[in-house]
Amino acid sequence: MRTHRLLPSLLLLGSLALATACSSGSPGTASGTATARPGASAAPSPTRTVDPARIKGLQIVSDNSESTSCAWATSYPDVPGATAMTAEMKKDVQWRLAAFRASCEDGSASDDGGELNISHQFLVASGDVLGVRLTTLGGSGAGSGLGRRTYWYDGGAGRSRTALDLVDSGSREAFLAALRSGLEGREGTDPDTLDQAFGDRSALTGELDDMAFTATGGLRVTFDPGAVGAGAAGSYVVTLPKATVTPWLSAFGKRVQEQSVSPSGSLDLGATATPTPAVPTHTASGDDDTDCEQVKCVALTFDDGPSATYTATLLTHLAQYDARATFFTVGQNVVAHPALVRAEVRAGNEVGNHSYSHPDLTKLTAEEVAYQLNRTSAAIKAATGQAPTLFRPPYGAVNSTVRQATRLSAVLWTLDTEDWKYPDAARVAQSVISKVKRNDVVLLHDIHPTSVAAVPQILRTLSAQGYHFVTVSHLRATM
Incomplete structure (x- = not known):
């Protein structure tokens, strides 16, 4: 996932929406990409949509800070059977995060501390092949800019593959020649630039790390900004038609192409087991x-989920005390685990919007803010039948542009547990118990095991003190 420096305004645009499609000369889009440019979704997606909820045993590995001075959010999928591929994604994410955090600490980041956002998109998950794209926006130093990388897993061989493994080694010269031809005459490129880019084969093959098949079998190759042309021109995309590229594909590439065009509907990567935590069946009336005004209330809120590993346990804890809470969910996690979101609502809890990929909304345009929030609201409604009315801006960052871009009501908090910073269940519990006041809105996260483990002590102690646990909307309506 190579990256290149971009102007700040370009950093905020989506990964594929900046690109210019070779076949049409018009902006290419990818409506399935978490960070795709808002407003571009009206055009057809070049890749077939994958429903992650159908991947058995899927877990989304998410983490983020809550500090606006060094804001970061990362996510990547962990699919049973694709252990080696998961390890590669984890290594890359951790490297970028470590570099970014170091730059924040030594002051080499931007004046406001900068931001790192790594989101994921499934390209294909069918038969014995899996493809995932990670998109990086922001960062600092060597890891700064806009970057994408596609990761591939070959269940038949039981190994990870690179993007270039889609092309047979004996056909790569013809493949590279076709790519160059597709770039010639494009704005921001010239013969000297292309000679330099394609002359160094070792560097060029390293740039070929974002490749995916379209729904019609063509191969879409995306070059990061600055790789083959002027960085200010954005990403360059060359789409080779199916008839052209098929003779050049490796055996693995042909299997990926087949599953991209006509998915089998099931994924089998040879995993011996695909454990999926049971979804709680607790129910509670929608009325509370x-x-x-008469009793002490507190609103517990949980950000960043749902988590396949921890949210179900949290729901059980809440049900044991007849407690209701508000979950501010991240859209890409809602899409992956809609059953958990339904379980939240079924148990009498409230579900709010926490953006699609957890960016600092104040650094986006109004159009981009609307895209992040609208996409998440649509996912919540698809899962539960109910559209949210509340949103919590990531990092608590909100301004007039954000407020004017949505009809959702913004919700911050009055008590911050800082549970993301201190992975200690006892400390998290005490941070609530020792500070809570009547009508507080408490910030917690259901993606951290120690935070979920702290909840029983919080519920037990505060219940004994006469507190009642209600949703944010209920607290607002009855104060």
């Missing part, structure tokens, strides 16, 4: 007659 707690009168917060």
